Amino acid sequence: MDASVTGGKGANLARLVDAGIDVPAGFCVTTDAYRSLVTAPETRRAIEAVDELDPTDADRIAELSATIRERIREAEFPTDVRKALDDSLVKLDVETVSVRSSATAEDLPTASFAGQHETYLNVSPEAVLDRVRDCMASLYTDRVVTYRLRNDVPSSGVALAVVVQAMVDADTAGVVFTADPITENRTVASIEANYGLGESIVAGEVSADTIRADRSDGTVLSYDIGEKSVRVRSGNEGGIERETVSDDSRGRRALSPEQVHRLVEKGEKIEELFGGPQDIEWAFRDGELFVLQSRPITSLFPLVSPQPEDDLLHVYMSFGHQQAMPEALPPLVVDFWRSFIDGGVERFRPPEAGGLSAEAGNRVYVDLTPLVRLAPLRGRIPDALSFLSEPASDGLREVLRKREDDIPERGVGAGWVRILRAIRRGKPSLRPIVSQALSEFVHSLVFGVPDLDELWTWSDSWGTERASELRSPQTTDGRVRATFEEVDIVAFLRYIAPKGAAALPGVLAGRLLGRTFPDATDELDAIGKGFEDEVVTRMNVELGELATLAGNASEVKTALDSGASLDEIETLRGGEEFVETFDSFIDRFGHRATGEIDLRRPRWRDDPSVLLSTIRNNVGEERGSREHLAELQRRAATAQRRLEARANHGPLGPLRKLAVRHLIRSYRKAMPFREFPKHGMARVFAAVHEICSEAGETLAECGSLERPNDVWFLRRHELLAMLDGVPLDVDVESRRRTHERYTTMTAPPLLTNEGEQPTAARNRNVTEGTLVGTAVSAGVVEGTARVVRDPSEGSLEPGEILVAPSTDPGWTPLFLNAAGLVMEVGGRMTHGALVAREYGIPAVASVTNATAEIHTGDRIRVDGKNGTVERL
Structure with a gap:
């Protein structure tokens, strides 16, 4: 059963035989026989050279693979191998056999190599020796070598056995x-x-x-x-x-x-x-x-864990898709987000019910089943999801339709009883939130929606205070415990609800404007853009100003082009002003990062390379962020004048005009609110990153971990135990490998406890090759695609169309140059969509496999009104 001797297939067949499964009789030619064919020095050198090849270099792969195959076919087996093979065939005593390859890197839990190596059927005993040699040569076909290179399986470390079995002439x-x-x-x-x-x-x-x-x-x-x-x-x-x-x-x-x-x-x-x-x-x-x-079967996305204890079908929504960040998270980060969700949810549920979070493929999922079983919410949940992910919303509707009996609905009365019980259990948490929210709402109705200056102060002060509270315990253990025990969804609601309520009159003003002017879509769209002090806008304007500074200082520009450090830039002519301005930017935004919910990732303060890359790419760009902002503000002012003019008619015209002006002012004050809560929370995320990183350094110093960043591959209870001095033997490298495998998997937005990924067909009449998604920002643009999977490793030239797996605030710098946006995940209310609309960039979200279907350099047309992406 040793795969290093019999290969993957041979080892699996041996286990089947040992378990009493009916397997055709046979024997295995071991990997030692293969190694006897590749002992020649020139053959070994050629095999070692294979590992240095680029998996995209098809010509070189074909040339070297052919050489190795020929040498294997020309080599002779030792006498003892030939005799053992003959004796085994005599003992098997059948007219014909099957001869199947069995590589050591085959039928593995992570890479099956299915169908990659040769198989020969109905082979006479006289021909077996040659067919065995042919099987062993098939370890170096072009496709097998390419497959190994792409899966990081070294050719120098693999070998091939051959399984010979009695031929079954099947009915x-x-x-x-x-x-x-x-x-x-x-x-x-x-x-x-x-x-x-x-x-x-x-x-x-x-x-x-x-x-x-x-x-x-x-x-x-x-x-x-x-x-x-x-x-x-x-x-x-x-x-x-x-x-x-x-x-x-x-x-x-x-x-x-x-x-x-x-x-x-x-x-x-x-x-x-x-x-x-x-x-x-x-x-x-x-x-x-x-x-x-x-x-x-290596392609299946893992099941959710823990599995539900009842017999119902459970449906889970990806937390990462809600945050427009569906990538795999390391175990400690998964545990943080599960604590964040369940620490709040458990206040509203019976103790025996537990939380709603689960884990699958190093992603966090939230169980929607308790909600969709409630009659008052059953139809509303899919509607709410549509703003975050149309595929998830459609899939949920489909599973509720097809498997209605497996997710039985509680009656209206029973549903309301459960909702009221949940409210009663959570009353201690809800009372201060509701009280403050009502107070802020009334204050806003009377005195107006808060100004942006007030939102900046609120966001920064809350985030700074909460981050300081997490850092306040005197010990590393205390700080880690605070991180997991004091940050949850209720704490977030306590922060966001009052100011959200204060912005609500502005949101209602926008809806009233929509009803008053149902045919003025262009004007209503325009007045919802052009906010100078909105988080993303200020970020981009300041980056644009840094690009202008660099463009005006030739030595700074040259240094940026060469990848110089900030310390080096500061010594140059114009460098001191540049670095001082950059430091001011970091003071305001250094706690942000790409993929912010992955708390392992360094914040911009720790690694500003993506910012410097963006500044470098925007040096010399004629139309900067401030000019773009000014254009949006001009359009908003023009739209406001048109709407006021339409209202100004008849005897009450002047009053209607003033009313519309007030509604527009309230609406424009409320619109920028959406990015401020996360801006404040990002300060907390930065503190969590810092605290867990510090814990890693502590454990590495005392020898509990080999490297500080191994801390991210611990579970929460393991980290706390290690900090308490409990010795644990954790296979960090195994978890790293598992995590790397999960990063290659595409996480579904919706998942059942049975592993099914509910989807619904998108029925649109489009031409062949056109990709379909969710329209999130109107407009049509044609241009050159730039596929970027990680903004820290990619850049965007002016006028290119950004094609990305997803975008969060950490991607903001790339929007400076984007002419259009295509995302694999997201909906109308996720970050990328909001920023695209603010910048007037046509955008389509939830385009399945966009980063694989579209390649950098492709000419594409993005239709942000109809939700299509056409390859030209």
């Missing part, structure tokens, strides 16, 4: 997945079946029967009869032959219900054996079921 064969590979539902098994050998399915030559079955009892949920036009069978002269299937047989089911049940039952046993979902090749011959191989 029917295929694959069974113990989890549905399409929906990722873990309660459903998916089966593909065809007449004859399974090669027809593996090679994709036929449309096979597709069966979905309930894993709990093997009941057939759906059976789609495929065309099954070709049958593969063993040839009379060796090898395989293909024959046409009769029309009558094509229309029949390849499997009976009893056979489906047996396959599901066998799949259950094999998944339990290997501890995870499996992709199993099988064959029926004369009613007997054989398992030919089993490999892990």
Whole structure:
């Protein structure tokens, strides 16, 4: 069962045999035999050279791979290997065998390499030796080498064994997945079946029967009869032959219900054996079921943990998608956000109910089930989600429609009773929040919506005070405990609700303007832009001014181009003013960062490289942020005059004009509010980053951790235990590898406890190749795409269209140059959409796989009104 000796496939087959699973008889030619073929110095040098190749250099890969294959085929096995092979064939005593590759880097939990290496069927004993050598040479086909390079699997460290088994000339064969590979539902098994050998399915030559079955009892949920036009069978002269299937047989089911049940039952046993979902090749011959191989399904997104304790279907919303940051988070950050959510939610729920958060793939998910079960909220939750993620909203509606019985609705009366009970439990927390919010709302109605200066003072002072409170304990342990115990969603509501209530009259003024002027969409859009002291605007204006300073000081510009440090720049002519202005920017915004909810990431104060890169790219840009702001303000003033003019008619015209002017003033005061709460919270995030980093340094100094940043791969309870002096053996490197694997997975915005990712089709009449998303900022722009996955590693030239996985305030500097925006996640109220509308940039969000479908340099057209992205 040692994969280093028998390869992945051989080791898995050995485990199946040991567990009593019916596997065709056979033996394994071990990796020692392979190594005997690659001992020549020139062969070893060529293999070592493979690891230095660029996975995109197809020509060099093809050249070097061909050389290695040829040398393996020309090499001779030692005498003892040939004798052992002959003896094993005599003992097996069959007319023909299958010869299958089994690499050491194959059928792994993280990379299956399925179908990458050679397999030979219906091989005579006389031909086995050559086929074994051919299998071993297939370790260096172009596609296998490329696959290894892309998955960071060193060629110098892999070897290949070969499994030789009695040939099963199947009546029917295929694959069974113990989890549905399409929906990722873990309660459903998916089966593909065809007449004859399974090669027809593996090679994709036929449309096979597709069966979905309930894993709990093997009941057939759906059976789609495929065309099954070709049958593969063993040839009379060796090898395989293909024959046409009769029309009558094509229309029949390849499997009976009893056979489906047996396959599901066998799949259950094999998944339990290997501890995870499996992709199993099988064959029926004369009613007997054989398992030919089993490999892990590596593409499935992990299940949520903890799993719910009841028997209901539970639906979870990605917290990262709500924050426009769906990337994987390290374990300690996951624990922080789960504490943040549950620490507040638990105040409103019975003690036995617990929190609503869960974890999957190093992401945080929030259980929506308790909310959507309440009749008063069932229809409103999808509507609310649509502002954050249209795919999540549509998917939730779809799952509530299709599986209504699995998420039973509580009656209206029962729903209101639960809501009132939750309010009563949370009264101690809610009372001061509601009281302050009402007070602020009334004050705002009487004296007007707060000015921006007041919002800046409120945001900065709250964030600074809360950050100071977290830092106030005298010990590292005390500061870490405060981080996890005193920062939760209720504390955030206590901060945001009063000022949010103060801004509410301005929001209502905007709605009243919309009802008063339903046909004035352009004017209403214009008056919602052009705020000089709004967070993002001030950020960009100040960065633009820094670019102007650098452009006016040639030595500073040259230093920026060469990547000089701020200390070096300060010594240059014009450098002192530049650095002083930059330091002022850091004083105001240095607590911000890219991907702010990933608390591991350095804040701009710690690593200003992305800011300096943005400044460098904007030196010499004729139309800076201040000019853009002035244009938006001119448009807003023009729009206001038009709306006032429309109101100024009839005897009461002057009064209506004044009323409209007051409504516009209130609306414009309220609009910038949206970015201030997060600006204040970001100061708290920066303190959390600092406190946890300090804990890492403390633990590294005393030897509990190898490196300070290992702290981010601890769980909360482990960190606190280590700080208390409890020795723990945590495999940080394993968690790092797991985290790196999760970073390559695309997190779904919506996920069930069964692993299914609910979606709904987007029915739009678009041309082929056009990508569809959510329209979040009106306008149409054509331009060159720039794909940026991490703003700290990329930059944007003026006029380019930014294509990104998501954007949060840390991406703001890139908006200086963007002509348009395409995001893989987000909705109308997420950060990128709000900034795009403020800047008048056409934008489309929730464009699935945008960063993979679009490449830097592509010409694209972004339609921010209809929600489409067209490749030109």
